[in-house]
Amino acid sequence: MRYAYYPGCSLERSAASYHVSAMAVAEKLGLVFHELEDWNCCGATEYFAINKLPAYALVARNLALVPDDFTELAAPCSACYVNLRKTNKHMGKYTDLAQQVNQALAAGGLSYQPGRLHVRHLLDIIVNDVGYQTIAECVVKPLTGLRVAPYYGCLIVRPENGFDDPEYPNSMDRLLRALGAEVVDYPLKAQCCGGHMTQISDKVAYELIRRLLHNAAEYHADVVACVCPMCQLNMDAYQGNVNRHFGTNYRIPILYFTQLMALAFGLDAKEEAGVGSEIVSSHSALAKIGVEVPKQEEKKKRPDKQALPMPTMPDEEGRR
Amino acid sequence: MMASGIGQSSTGSFFEEVVAKTPGGEALRLCLQCGTCGGSCPSGEDMDYTPRQIFAMVAANLKDKVLRSNTPWYCVSCYYCTERCPQEIPITDIMYTLKRLAIAERLYDDSDAPDWSQTFIGMVEQFGRSYELGLATRYHLTHRPLGKISLGTFALDMLRRDRLALTPSPIKEIEQLRAILSRAKELEGVL
Numbered sequence: 001m002r003y004a005y006y007p008g009c010s011l012e013r014s015a016a017s018y019h020v021s022a023m024a025v026a027e028k029l030g031l032v033f034h035e036l037e038d039w040n041c042c043g044a045t046e047y048f049a050i051n052k053l054p055a056y057a058l059v060a061r062n063l064a065l066v067p068d069d070f071t072e073l074a075a076p077c078s079a080c081y082v083n084l085r086k087t088n089k090h091m092g093k094y095t096d097l098a099q100q101v102n103q104a105l106a107a108g109g110l111s112y113q114p115g116r117l118h119v120r121h122l123l124d125i126i127v128n129d130v131g132y133q134t135i136a137e138c139v140v141k142p143l144t145g146l147r148v149a150p151y152y153g154c155l156i157v158r159p160e161n162g163f164d165d166p167e168y169p170n171s172m173d174r175l176l177r178a179l180g181a182e183v184v185d186y187p188l189k190a191q192c193c194g195g196h197m198t199q200i201s202d203k204v205a206y207e208l209i210r211r212l213l214h215n216a217a218e219y220h221a222d223v224v225a226c227v228c229p230m231c232q233l234n235m236d237a238y239q240g241n242v243n244r245h246f247g248t249n250y251r252i253p254i255l256y257f258t259q260l261m262a263l264a265f266g267l268d269a270k271e272e273a274g275v276g277s278e279i280v281s282s283h284s285a286l287a288k289i290g291v292e293v294p295k296q297e298e299k300k301k302r303p304d305k306q307a308l309p310m311p312t313m314p315d316e317e318g319r320r
Numbered sequence: 321m322m323a324s325g326i327g328q329s330s331t332g333s334f335f336e337e338v339v340a341k342t343p344g345g346e347a348l349r350l351c352l353q354c355g356t357c358g359g360s361c362p363s364g365e366d367m368d369y370t371p372r373q374i375f376a377m378v379a380a381n382l383k384d385k386v387l388r389s390n391t392p393w394y395c396v397s398c399y400y401c402t403e404r405c406p407q408e409i410p411i412t413d414i415m416y417t418l419k420r421l422a423i424a425e426r427l428y429d430d431s432d433a434p435d436w437s438q439t440f441i442g443m444v445e446q447f448g449r450s451y452e453l454g455l456a457t458r459y460h461l462t463h464r465p466l467g468k469i470s471l472g473t474f475a476l477d478m479l480r481r482d483r484l485a486l487t488p489s490p491i492k493e494i495e496q497l498r499a500i501l502s503r504a505k506e507l508e509g510v511l
Contacts, residue, residue: 009450014483038492040448045397046437047444049419052341057504058444061497090343097343100507107503108496158399159412166403192362192398199459200433204366204394237474277481 001129003120004070005033006062008080008229009041015077015229017274021258022076022122024272028138028265029130033074036065042083045196056097057104059087064110066117076122076258078155078228085119085161121156123227123257124163127171132178140266142180146289148260149186149221150176151212153231157190166190172257176225179264184219188212193234206245209234213242213250222285225257232256237279253282263291334383342410342417350407351375357401357411367391371401371411374418387425392418393433432463445501448491453484 011019026033039062047055062084066073075081091098091114098114105111126135150172157166164171169190176183193212194205212235216224226232236254243250255278262273269275269291275282276293283293339345358370368389369377377386395415402412419437422428439459443451453475460471478484491497 012449012489013485014452014478016483040491040497041444041450043444044440044450046440048413048416049434049437050423050441051505051508052417052420053508054501054504057500058497061500094343101504103507104500104504108493108500110496110500154396154398154400158403159410160403192396192400195396195398196436197363197394197396199456200436201366201394204363208362208396237478240477241474277483279477279481 001030001125002032002034002070003072003074003125004066004117005035006039006042006073006075006080006084007035008075008077010077010229010233014233015256017259017277018076018229018232018256020274021256021262021272024267025126025258025261025265028267029126029134031125031130034067034070036062039065042080044079044083053097053100053104056087056090056101059083060091060101060105060112061108061110063088063117064105064112071117072125073117073119074122074125075119076227077230078121078153079230081119081121082155082159082161086159088114088117088119091115121161121163121227123156123172123175126261127175128163132174135175135261136178139179139264141264141289143176143260143264143289144180144182146181146260146285147184147220147222148176148181149184149216149219149224150189150257151186151216151224151226151231151235151254152190153226153228154190154192156227172225172227175257176260179260181260181264184216184221186215186219186221188215193228193231195230195234198234198238202241203245205234206238206242209238209242210246210248213239213248213252216252217250221252222288223260223282224252224254225260226254227257232278239280251280253278253280253285255282263289269293334381334386335379337421338378338414338417341420342413344410345414345417347407347409348375348378348414351379351409352407354406356404356406360400360404361395362398362400363394363396367394371395371415375409375414384427386418387422387427388429390430390433391415392422393428393430435459435463443488445498446490447488448494448497449489451485451488453486454488 007019043055043058047058075084102111152169157164157169173183192208194208197205232254259273267273281296283295286293339348353372355372358364358372364370369391374391392415397412399412402410423434428434436459439455443455
């Protein structure tokens with residue numbers, strides 16, 4: 001199975017572990033991803049807030065760059081996925097828009113026939129084109145005993161993206177079970193991580209992130225599996241800020257579903273699964289399945305000489 | 321004739337402008353004021369007005385009040401409202417339209433969100449791809465840098481794990497992209 005592949009900006013660096021693990025897993029599953037030559041940013045959630053037509057044109061350049069012999073375009077990032085899918089769909093639905101976008105593309109010698117491509121998320125391809133059976137057959141190191149909270153976030157299931165339920169998706173649950181993991185109930189699985197609010201109004205974002213971490217801790221998850229670099233960044237890199245803001249003590253590692261797949265397929269934890277680049281260390285979680293992750297040095301807190309020893313509240317601990 | 325909801329406004333009104341500038345915006349005429357949108361919104365409690373109130377205000381042509389509110393800027397684009405709206409109003413896209421109008425008319429009280437979007441897009445127009453370090457530096461240095469000390473540790477954490485690029489990685493055909501974007505701006509009449 002061959003797909004044109006649009007990695008998106010995050011996968012170049014901040015979510016490199018997603019890219020690395022996705023490619024390693026793809027090879028095992030016989031999926032061929034052909035990276036688009038000279039792709040550009042999809043505009044994230046920002047460009048549509050500034051100019052409508054340039055925002056569509058920015059996305060459409062990527063659609064136009066897909067070589068003729070591909071009909072499927074894969075995106076691992078949920079935000080890129082929504083933008084590519086929305087542009088493809090809106091151009092097909094609104095003729096005026098399609099015409100104007102094509103006029104803009106013509107300035108760069110490009111054009112795009114709306115609806116020519118199917119835009120697919122990586123998770124969709126893995127569960128529906130490959131299937132749970134084949135995935136289970138590739139497992140050599142089942143994730144037995146690892147409690148995983150499946151976190152989908154918003155943009156993979158909404159708006160009307162069709163391959164899973166928009167309110168209570170299930171595809172990744174089944175995938176993780178095929179890997180042998182113990183999938184915990186995760187009622188907030190399709191709630192928002194705050195997106196770009198960490199930059200604009202951090203307290204709004206922190207509360208949304210806190211709810212997600214709290215929910216994962218309530219169900220005793222060892223790790224949260226995610227499908228989007230923005231979700232990963234918010235829950236992982238801002239977990240410390242959330243803890244400081246609310247006086248909590250969550251320490252839940254956030255990994256991409258492809259990283260867990262790579263581990264279950266027996267691939268190298270660092271080189272192929274990209275484990276070790278998360279801010280909240282997965283050391284103790286992955287020790288449960290016999291994967292060794294080098295321990296990160298903890299930042300030392302300056303001891304307060306006058307403070308009395310204080311017990312921590314159990315519900316603040318997030319279980320640990 | 322279309323079944324009538326809140327949209328009874330005359331041509332050339334703010335309401336008509338919002339409808340016209342949103343792909344699929346026609347559905348806004350059908351708003352029932354049921355409040356499912358606000359009830360589904362993860363940041364609704366931080367908004368000046370809930371989405372339902374905003375749509376009533378749009379229908380009443382309260383342009384200034386709508387565009388000055390923080391509501392569109394606190395929309396996190398999670399699409400819950402769009403998914404659940406019984407009238408299939410593309411609410412998230414309408415919020416994008418309101419952001420665009422607020423920027424065009426410079427009608428926002430708090431500039432953080434619009435500036436963030438514009439700084440982000442500035443990077444994209446310059447390099448063709450996002451450049452997080454440049455973006456964060458430019459934005460946060462001009463937006464209450466003293467309140468952002470924690471971002472230093474954040475950047476350090478990211479750098480130590482090789483998750484932050486020190487230099488941008490421009491695309492090859494940046495001139496082509498710029499030509500496309502400036503034609504698009506011309507067509508939209510913003511140049």
